[in-house]
Amino acid sequence: MRLTAQTDYALRMLMHLAVNSDRWVTISEIAERFDISKNHLMKIAQTLVARKVVQSLRGRGGGLRLARPANAIHVGEIARPLEAASVLVECFPGGANECLITPSCKLKGVLREAQAAFYDVLDQYSIADLVGGNQGLEALLAEVAA
Amino acid sequence: MRLTAQTDYALRMLMHLAVNSDRWVTISEIAERFDISKNHLMKIAQTLVARKVVQSLRGRGGGLRLARPANAIHVGEIARPLEAASVLVECFPGGANECLITPSCKLKGVLREAQAAFYDVLDQYSIADLVGGNQGLEALLAEVAA
Numbered sequence: 001m002r003l004t005a006q007t008d009y010a011l012r013m014l015m016h017l018a019v020n021s022d023r024w025v026t027i028s029e030i031a032e033r034f035d036i037s038k039n040h041l042m043k044i045a046q047t048l049v050a051r052k053v054v055q056s057l058r059g060r061g062g063g064l065r066l067a068r069p070a071n072a073i074h075v076g077e078i079a080r081p082l083e084a085a086s087v088l089v090e091c092f093p094g095g096a097n098e099c100l101i102t103p104s105c106k107l108k109g110v111l112r113e114a115q116a117a118f119y120d121v122l123d124q125y126s127i128a129d130l131v132g133g134n135q136g137l138e139a140l141l142a143e144v145a146a
Numbered sequence: 147m148r149l150t151a152q153t154d155y156a157l158r159m160l161m162h163l164a165v166n167s168d169r170w171v172t173i174s175e176i177a178e179r180f181d182i183s184k185n186h187l188m189k190i191a192q193t194l195v196a197r198k199v200v201q202s203l204r205g206r207g208g209g210l211r212l213a214r215p216a217n218a219i220h221v222g223e224i225a226r227p228l229e230a231a232s233v234l235v236e237c238f239p240g241g242a243n244e245c246l247i248t249p250s251c252k253l254k255g256v257l258r259e260a261q262a263a264f265y266d267v268l269d270q271y272s273i274a275d276l277v278g279g280n281q282g283l284e285a286l287l288a289e290v291a292a
Contacts, residue, residue: 001229001261002148008235011253012245034246075256083147089154099158100180104282106275107157110221114267115147121260129252136250 007082009036010044011075011130017054018070018131019141024063033141044082053078070131076123088115153228155182156190157221157276163200164216164277165287170209179287190228199224216277222269234261 012034017025027045031038045064048054055067066073087095088111091102099105131137162176173191177184191210194200201213212219233241234257237248245251277283 001150001225001234001264002232003234003257004147012247015247015251015253035244075253079147086148088147088149098181101158101161101283101286104280104286105161106277106280106283107161107221110268110271110276111149114264117263117267118147118260121263122256125256130256131252134250134252137247137252140247140250 003079004083004086005040006044006047007079009034009041010048010078010082011127012036013041013044013048013064014053014066014070014073014078014127015131015137016141017064017066018127019138020143021066021070023143024057024061024065026063029063047082048078051081066127069128071126071128073127074123075125075127075130076119076121079122080119149225150229150232151186152190152193153225155180155187156194156224156228157273158182159187159190159194159210160199160212160216160219160224160273161277161283162287163210163212164273165284166289167212167216169289170203170207170211172209175209193228194224197227212273215274217272217274219273220269221271221273221276222265222267225268226265 013030016030016033027038027041030036031041045054045056049056052067053073054064056062056064085094087093089095089108091097091099091105091108092111102108158180159176162179163171173184173187176182177187191200191202195202198213199219200210202208202210231240233239235241235254237243237245237251237254238257248254
């Protein structure tokens with residue numbers, strides 16, 4: 001059971017933006033801090049901008065910041081669409097379904113119920129829950145003095 | 147969010163054995179029925195035999211059958227160990243953890259809670275729940291007349 005790197009990186013990006021909510025943060029900074037490819041992060045940022053989770057400002061002094069307060073961005077709403085292309089098993093929508101028993105398989109429904117329970121938990125937590133009162137995280141992600 | 151093929155195939159194997167619980171079923175039959183590699187199924191069968199979920203009888207007329215009634219084999223107990231090597235995100239035990247914020251990250255705990263909710267649902271269903279009263283499945287998996 002594995003989440004995509006997209007979801008993992010998107011959540012790290014949002015935590016970083018939440019800790020540094022007083023300024024515009026560049027993608028280069030996030031890429032360096034987490035040792036993640038800048039290209040990969042740019043694609044994720046585009047997705048988050050399109051979903052109105054993140055704002056971007058072009059040019060010198062620009063960068064990314066949260067488009068909403070961190071307590072109004074929930075982990076589930078980030079993970080669900082980013083995981084949409086990653087099918088739990090091949091018979092799920094979007095999968096290369098070649099399973100003989102699909103028409104009569106009750107396992108599909110059980111797995112769907114389990115997946116819903118997984119996202120229900122993620123819906124209960126906001127980005128603010130992850131960073132609030134977390135001084136260790138703040139120290140790790142704060143702006144590095146020039 | 148993706149399960150491993152191992153879990154998918156193990157559950158298909160167990161449903162097939164449950165539908166055909168009156169006889170020993172060969173791995174070749176399961177491989178043909180689901181169009182899955184025989185080698186892959188042999189490894190899964192070995193794991194299930196070691197876990198005392200499946201019995202095997204060598205030689206002519208032999209094969210596999212459930213080691214317990216289908217209502218005493220739950221989906222969660224099959225999925226959990228087969229998914230153990232597939233880490234949800236890289237900071238989970240067994241992952242190639244290179245994430246800077248691991249020491250102070252609260253997301254880990256949230257993901258662990260969500261994963262537990264996923265398996266809790268799977269623990270509520272047995273193989274018997276998947277095949278019982280399912281005539282469509284029985285028709286698809288019944289022995290083919292010689």
